[in-house]
Amino acid sequence: MNTDAGHHVVVLGGSMAGLLAARVLADAYERVTLIDRDQLFEDSDHRRGVPQGRHLHALLARGRQVLDDLFPGLTGDLAIAGVPSGDLLDNVRWFVSGHRISQIDIGQSMLFPSRPLLESHVRARLRKLPGVTVVDGTTVTGLTSSDGGSRITGVRIRTGPDTESVIEADLTVDATGRRSRTPAWLDALGYLKPVTEEIRVDVGYASRSYRLPPGTLGTDKLILQNWTPARPYGAGLAEQEGGRHILTLAGLLGNHPPSDPAGFSAYAAQLEYPDIHQAIQQGEPLDDPVAFRYPANVRHHYDRLSRFPNGLLVIGDAICSFNPFYGQGMTVAALQAQALREVLSTGTLHWRPFFRQVARAVDVPWSIAAGGDLAFPGVVGRRTAKIRLFNAYLPRLHAAAVHDPTLSAAFTRVTGLLEPPESLLRPDRILRVLRRRPRIGGE
Numbered sequence: 001m002n003t004d005a006g007h008h009v010v011v012l013g014g015s016m017a018g019l020l021a022a023r024v025l026a027d028a029y030e031r032v033t034l035i036d037r038d039q040l041f042e043d044s045d046h047r048r049g050v051p052q053g054r055h056l057h058a059l060l061a062r063g064r065q066v067l068d069d070l071f072p073g074l075t076g077d078l079a080i081a082g083v084p085s086g087d088l089l090d091n092v093r094w095f096v097s098g099h100r101i102s103q104i105d106i107g108q109s110m111l112f113p114s115r116p117l118l119e120s121h122v123r124a125r126l127r128k129l130p131g132v133t134v135v136d137g138t139t140v141t142g143l144t145s146s147d148g149g150s151r152i153t154g155v156r157i158r159t160g161p162d163t164e165s166v167i168e169a170d171l172t173v174d175a176t177g178r179r180s181r182t183p184a185w186l187d188a189l190g191y192l193k194p195v196t197e198e199i200r201v202d203v204g205y206a207s208r209s210y211r212l213p214p215g216t217l218g219t220d221k222l223i224l225q226n227w228t229p230a231r232p233y234g235a236g237l238a239e240q241e242g243g244r245h246i247l248t249l250a251g252l253l254g255n256h257p258p259s260d261p262a263g264f265s266a267y268a269a270q271l272e273y274p275d276i277h278q279a280i281q282q283g284e285p286l287d288d289p290v291a292f293r294y295p296a297n298v299r300h301h302y303d304r305l306s307r308f309p310n311g312l313l314v315i316g317d318a319i320c321s322f323n324p325f326y327g328q329g330m331t332v333a334a335l336q337a338q339a340l341r342e343v344l345s346t347g348t349l350h351w352r353p354f355f356r357q358v359a360r361a362v363d364v365p366w367s368i369a370a371g372g373d374l375a376f377p378g379v380v381g382r383r384t385a386k387i388r389l390f391n392a393y394l395p396r397l398h399a400a401a402v403h404d405p406t407l408s409a410a411f412t413r414v415t416g417l418l419e420p421p422e423s424l425l426r427p428d429r430i431l432r433v434l435r436r437r438p439r440i441g442g443e
C-alpha cells in the first residue's frame with residue numbers, strides 16, 4: 001500500500017490509540033474519519049467504551065514526551081485546566097518490593113489528569129486538524145474487501161437498530177482495543193490469525209475518589225505501593241484535577257479488592273505500609289468504589305504473519321494489552337503512533353514494516369509487564385534466563401534504592417520507558433546494588 005495510492009483513511013475506535021493514530025495519519029492523508037460507537041461529547045465524562053477510565057491512569061514520562069510532540073503544548077493546556085504535575089520521582093512516594101525507595105528530582109515531569117480529561121483534550125486537539133472528521137455513536141460491524149479479500153476497502157457501520165451502511169477508505173486502521181475483531185475478520189477472509197501470547201494474571205481493580213485535606217500527602221502527588229509475590233495486592237493514590245484524589249486498589253491472581261465501601265477500606269488497611277489508608281481516613285469519599293477485572297496480558301504477533309490484506313493496519317491495545325498496574329498502555333499507544341509516523345515518512349506504508357516497527361516499540365514494555373508478572377509463582381509462562389535474572393535482581397536493587405537515589409532514579413527511568421531495563425545492569429549500578437545488601441526485616 002503506497003500512501004500516494006489513497007486519500008481517505010478510516011480509524012476504528014476513538015480512544016487513545018485511535019486518536020493518536022488519526023493525528024499522525026492526518027499529516028499524510030487528505031481525509032481522516034475516526035469512528036467510535038460511543039457518543040463523544042466535548043466534555044470529559046466517563047464513557048462506556050472506556051470503562052478503565054474510572055481507574056487511576058498514569059501517563060508515563062515517555063508518553064508525555066510523545067504526546068507533546070504530536071500535539072505541541074498539550075501538557076501546558078492540561079496544567080492550565082488544573083491538572084496536577086510533579087517530578088516523576090521527587091513527587092512520587094513509591095513502595096516497591098516492600099521498600100520505600102528514595103526520592104529526588106530527576107527533571108522528568110509527570111502529569112496526573114483523570115483519563116477522561118486527558119482523552120477529551122487530545123480529542124479536542126484532533127478535531128481542529130484539517131481533514132479530520134469524528135463520527136460518534138456508530139458501531140463498526142465488519143470490513144469490506146475486494147480482489148478476493150486481498151485488499152480492504154473500508155468498513156460496514158451501524159448507526160441505529162436497522163441502519164447499516166459502508167464507509168469506503170483507502171486505509172482502515174483498527175484501534176478498537178483488546179476486544180478487536182481483526183483476528184476473526186482475518187479468519188473469515190481466509191487468512192491465518194496472528195499467533196497470540198497470553199499471560200494470565202487475573203487482576204482485579206477497585207477505585208474510589210476522595211477529597212483530602214490540603215497537604216495530606218505533603219509534596220507527593222502519587223503514593224504507589226506495588227504488589228509482591230508475598231503480598232499480591234497493591235494500590236495507587238493520586239492527586240487529580242478538581243482538587244480530588246483517586247485511590248485504585250489492585251490485586252493479582254484472584255486477590256481482588258471488594259467494591260463495597262467497607263470492604264474497600266478494609267483492603268486498603270491491609271496494605272503493607274499505612275500511608276494510603278491513613279490518608280483516606282482523613283478524607284471524604286466522593287463516590288462509591290467501582291470494580292474492573294483484567295484477565296491477562298495479551299500480545300498478538302501481527303509482525304510474524306506472512307500474509308495480510310493490503311489497506312488494513314491494527315494499533316494500540318488491539319495489538320498488545322498489558323497488565324494495567326504498570327501504567328503503560330497509553331504510552332505504548334503513543335509509541336506505536338510514532339512508529340506509524342516513521343513508516344509513513346518512508347513514503348510507502350506497507351503492513352509488514354509497520355507491524356515490525358510496532359513490535360519493536362512493544363518489546364520493552366511487554367518484557368517489563370510480562371516479565372514482572374512472572375515473578376509470581378502462580379503466574380504461568382516461560383521464565384527465560386533474562387526474566388529470572390531480573391526478578392532476582394530487582395528486589396535487591398529496590399532495597400539498595402532506599403538510601404541510594406541514583407538507583408531509584410535509574411529504576412524510575414526504566415519504568416517510565418525512558419531507558420531500557422538493561423540499563424539497570426550497567427556495571428556501576430550493579431556495584432551500587434552489591435555494596436548495599438538488603439538488611440533482614442525490610443529496608
Ligand SMILES: Cc1cc2nc3c(=O)[nH]c(=O)nc-3n(C[C@H](O)[C@H](O)[C@H](O)COP(=O)(O)OP(=O)(O)OC[C@H]3O[C@@H](n4cnc5c(N)ncnc54)[C@H](O)[C@@H]3O)c2cc1C
Nearest residue numbers: 013015016017037049052057058140177316317324329330
Ligand atoms: C483498569 C485499567 C487501568 C489502566 N491504567 C493505565 C494507566 O495507568 N496508564 C496507561 O497508560 N494505560 C493504562 N491502561 C491502558 C489504557 O487504558 C489503554 O492502553 C489505552 O486506552 C489505549 O487503548 P486503545 O485506544 O487501544 O483501546 P481502548 O481504550 O480499549 O479503546 C477502544 C475504543 O474503541 C471503541 N470501539 C470498540 N469497538 C468498537 C466498534 N465495533 N465500533 C466502534 N467503536 C468501537 C470503544 O468505544 C473505545 O473508544 C489501563 C487499562 C485498564 C484496563
